[in-house]
Amino acid sequence: MSDPxxxxxxxxxxxxxxxxxxxTLETPGVLRLEPTVQGFLARLGPGALRHLRHPGSVNGTYRHDGVTATISDGTARVHLDIATDIAYTAxxxxxxxxxxxRExxxxxxxxxGAIDITILAIEHHRGTTIR
Known part of the structure; x- marks a missing residue:
């Protein structure tokens, strides 16, 4: 029986x-999230003060170091900028x-909603063997 x-x-x-x-960070093959200059500038834009006052909202967008999440009308969309391990297929x-x-x-x-992934780096991670 599940909890209500x-x-x-x-x-x-x-x-x-x-x-x-x-x-994302628990997914095999992901090394890290990749903060981008574009994401940094977006946080400093006109909404920066509003972001400091209301860091996350029921309807709105939140950006932080390689992840952007937007909720609108009960749908959550996510964009992730990641670095992957070369030992895995990107x-x-x-x-x-x-x-x-999504799960x-x-x-x-x-x-x-949409789960968009941008792979910004593919690197050899110490401790992995390239197959």
Whole structure:
């Protein structure tokens, strides 16, 4: 028997970003999230002060170091910038991240929308053997 859903719980864009980050970093083949200059500048843009006052919202966007999460009308969309391990096929890693993040979002009660992955680096990770 499953637990009944929590009534009145609030799922924010910041929470979705945090969930997506953790899920991504736990995916085999992912080395790290890649913060970009574009993401940094977006945080410093006109919404920066609003972001400091309201870091995550029920409807809105939250950006932080390689992850952007947006909630709109009960749908959560995520964009991730990642670095992958050369010992893994980058496309397989991206697909695994998409599937795992989609599953994680579905557990929040929100509808998973687009899960976009940008692979910014493919590197040899110490401790892995290239096959």
């Amino acid at each position: 859903p929590l009534q009145g719980s609030i799922i924010t864009s910041q929470l979705i970003a945090s969930l997506a980050t953790r899920t 496309l397989d890693v991206a697909e695994a991240v998409q599937q795992r993040v 994680s979002i579905s557990h929040t009660g929100l509808t998973p």
